[in-house]
Amino acid sequence: MADRDLLFKALADPGRRKLLDRLHAHDGQTLGELCQHLAMTRQGVTQHLALLEGANLVVVHWRGREKLHFLNPVPLQEIYERWIRKFEKPRLRALSDLKHRLEEGDDPQPPRRRPS
């Protein structure tokens, strides 16, 4: 069962983020394919993949005898909703206020709420 701590721990490592990028570019790769062009040992990649799997960021699917790795973006969507979306809204509102203020020039305006 993946939890948030595992998820952030999994994302904290540049090598693991690189693996996610490689799966994003090309989903459904074998271990051998993932090891190509990476400055990591096969054992290192295996360990990183296990951690990513534990965090539910990578899902394994067997196709015949091939073990394929897929990027699972669902936990990232949950991070977006929990940690990004609610913070970006006030910023966007502040930017929009600023744009209005600058574009309206010296039109008399009631004092605006300070952007949060």
Next chain:
Amino acid sequence: MSAANRSQFIYVTYIRTTPEKLWAALTDAEFMKQYWFGMHCESQWTAGAPWQLVSGDGEIFDAGEIIEADPPRRLVIRWQHQNRPELKAEGNSLCTMELEPAGAAVKLSITHSIEREPSKLIEAVSGGWPKILSNLKSLLETGSIALLDAYRQSTTQP
């Protein structure tokens, strides 16, 4: 992609609910509208039954057939896009939903694949699924959804 001529993605989420409730959430049109941004599926949900994904204003976006229905474990849908000609031209895709108990939760895996590479359909639907699953999880676990406007920027459903 190591298997030639196939595009596929797998999305997995763990939802604190029972397989029966999750199955109902995946097959009940009214409930579906709450997490699928107003869209819903119409089907009898038995093997061989027709299946459609319908928008809030009644437009049929995707259509096909139930290939397998094993409640509350496994659902396989033959899925063809109807709305955009270039996606419709790609033909049938296959959407598999698998529900497995995992402790106090249910593991929901959605696999969507088509026998061509690259696929505009797979690319288009892949943007929608994480939002739908995230909403579904939130709705079943907390009773409310997180996102109301999934399609503001995405190209197509789901």
